[in-house]
Amino acid sequence: MGKKKTAFVCSDCGAEFARWQGQCSECKAWNTITEFRVPSVKAAPRAGTMAGYAGVVEAKVQTLDEVNLESLPRFSTGFKEFDRVLGGGVVPGSAILIGGEPGAGKSTLLLQTMCLLAESMPTLYVTGEESLQQVAMRAKRLSLPTNKLRTLAETNVESICQLALREKPAIMVIDSIQVMHMSDVQSAPGSVSQVRESAAYLTRFAKQNQVAIIMVGHVTKDGSLAGPKVLEHCIDCSILLEGSSDSRFRTLRGNKNRFGAVNELGVFAMTGQGLKEVSNPSAIFLNRGEEQTPGSLVMVIWEGTRPLLVEVQALVDYSQLANPRRVTVGLEQNRLAMLLAVLHRHGGLQVADQDVFVNVVGGVKVSETSADLALIAALVSSFKNHALERQMVVFGEVGLGGEIRPVPSGQERLREAAKHGFKRAIVPIANKPKDAIEGMEVVAVASLSDALEALF
Template identity: 90%
Template sequence: MAKKKTAFVCSDCGAEFARWQGQCSECKAWNTVTEFRVPSEKSVPQGGSTSGYAGLVEAKVQTLDEVNLEQLPRFSTGFKEFDRVLGGGVVPGSAILIGGSPGAGKSTVLLQTMCRLAETMNTLYVTGEESLQQVAMRATRLGLPTNKLKTLAETNVETICQLALREKPSIMVIDSIQVMHMSDIQSAPGSVSQVRESAAYLTRFAKTNQVAIIMVGHVTKDGTLAGPKVLEHCIDCSILLEGSADSRFRTLRGNKNRFGAVNELGVFAMTSQGLKEVNNPSAIFLNRGEAQTPGSLVMVIWEGTRPLLVEVQALVDYSQLANPRRVTVGLEQNRLAMLLAVLHRHGGLQVSDQDVFVNVVGGVKVTETSADLALIAALVSSFKNQTLDRQLVVFGEVGLGGEIRPVPSGQERLREASKHGFTRAIVPKANKPKENIEGMEIVAVSSLSEALEALF
């Protein structure tokens, strides 16, 4: 049997070596020598045909007017929140990468999804980290139907694709991409070369055979997807399942999606029967106590294509330290430092000798600027020890000059707040709707001083 060939090439100068080495002897650069696969005659057949390579069809050159523009029909995963993050459902032939910390529920939600889809279509669940007995035990514990889902315990990518050509599944799960390997690469599974080549091979297989492939990816200690960055570039959709170990709620967020909106958010609750979708996440995040406390306020953020009501809490207390602490959970810490400077310059409030703690209830991570005005209002409320109206909702971006800037989709945010019983809103002047919303008093402000006057 012919030996599989690999080459070690410097990414800076292109010099080729017989084995890996830390420094390139040609350009003297460090850590630039990487392993590449030398295509064999079997993997790239002669004569222009590609029929021998994992079921690939022969390539064909076309002009744009010859391309079929009929939209591929999506199919539902059975979870409305999952479909929302994917942009409306699974597109045939797409490559999806789902990541998350250990214990977040990646394998659980995919097993639930595949068992549901197996009732109506041909599916294949490939596990490389667990045995088939472990997968069957989990499915039984969750009360899922197990008579139609096809499973496979394998880590070799070429073998998986050959079996998939015979089984012809419509959707396939690879759990996980970090344990997959290709036989003609010498490095260990999980290395940069193995992850990159395995993901590229599976993505190409999905495109040419119209098989939707969901790959599970590990995350690093800072919460980002492990492996080379090219892993996220070659796939169509990258989503992340987040959730702390002490919380029963999980959030599914889209980071990249070629078939839908990015930054979509799906909310799930972890139960003894697996993950259950939360159709009205605002009601979950607004589960407040009966007594209103200073520093607590509700804001309206925009996640993907829908508004979301969440509560922000702030605690401002005198510091015993030379350098007062600035702690944020769910918000960017640099944004807090900037808003404190704006509050001092244009609001006349000095908190340089105070510890400042900020928390977004429910574990939601807020990345947009519409939370600026609500955060400042919560800080002032805690500093002055004054409670705010329980039926008040606030949103708006605060500029460095103290001006209140408009945010997108203002009317949709107000209607969402009105639907949940809020009767008063403080918004940027440019976001004031032309028609009044029944049962809601809307106060439009253009500067930070106007907003503080309306609040206190």
């Protein structure tokens, strides 16, 4: 027998090395390089077949206008919020990866989805971490229809694909990819090589047989998907189900989608009957107290293809430390440092001796720059101990020169705010609507000094 080849792969970036080293030279991460065995190269398959699959026709070269798109219509999962994150529904032959913290509700959401889809199409639910009795008990507790859902308890990827060729499901769930293994890979299930090869094998099976496959993935301590980064490269759609243990709300966020918009957001509520859709997520994020407090303000952010109203809170207090603290939850900390410098230079507000704490209510993570003006307004409100108007929304990007820059989809943001009863809005001058919005006063500002004057 020949010597078995080994390689070393970084679990963060997927870079390969000839020998182990403490730090990855590509992404500079420490202790992320893991050894795996390179599978032996098999003989080339005969024409008309593919290794591991039976009856797959030989591939042929086509031009794009010859590809028949009508034969691959999307189908709904039964949840509008799930369909929104997927880009409008499930595409046949796509490989979808859904991750999340333990207990977030991944298996619950997929079991609900598969039971609904089983009423109209062939489905297959493959469980590797739980027994079929445990899955059946959960379905009974959730009062789901179980008479048509086909289930399988198996961890060998080759056996699963061979059985799927006979069952011919339209959609298949693999729960989870970390416990799957392949016979010709010698390492243990959950290792870099097993996760990598199993995901690639399942993705090829999905493309060749037009079967939509949803794989469940675990997450690491820092919240990223476990396994090598190449796992996210080979699949079509990567989704993350987020939610803290003390909150009943769950957010489904798309990180990668070849068939739709990225950073799309779906909101669910965990109940005794499983996950329920939240059709109006702005309402749950605006559940504020009766009395308006300083440092609290509502902003309109853009998530995927829709506006979302969330509340931002700021607390500015005198610091007893030599280096005052800058703490952000839901916002980027470097962005806060930059805005504090702009506020000092162009707003005349000195907070070098103040602790600054910023929080986005509801656990929403804001990455776009439209939150700049609202964050500055909340900081000034807390520093001056001056409460802002309760029925006012603010959005806009703040430049380093103190100018207020426009943000995309300004009209849609204002209409969403007016729909929830807001009467006043502070917006960039380039986002001022041409036609007046009924019941709302829109104040357009061009600089930070104009915005502070309009606010205070």
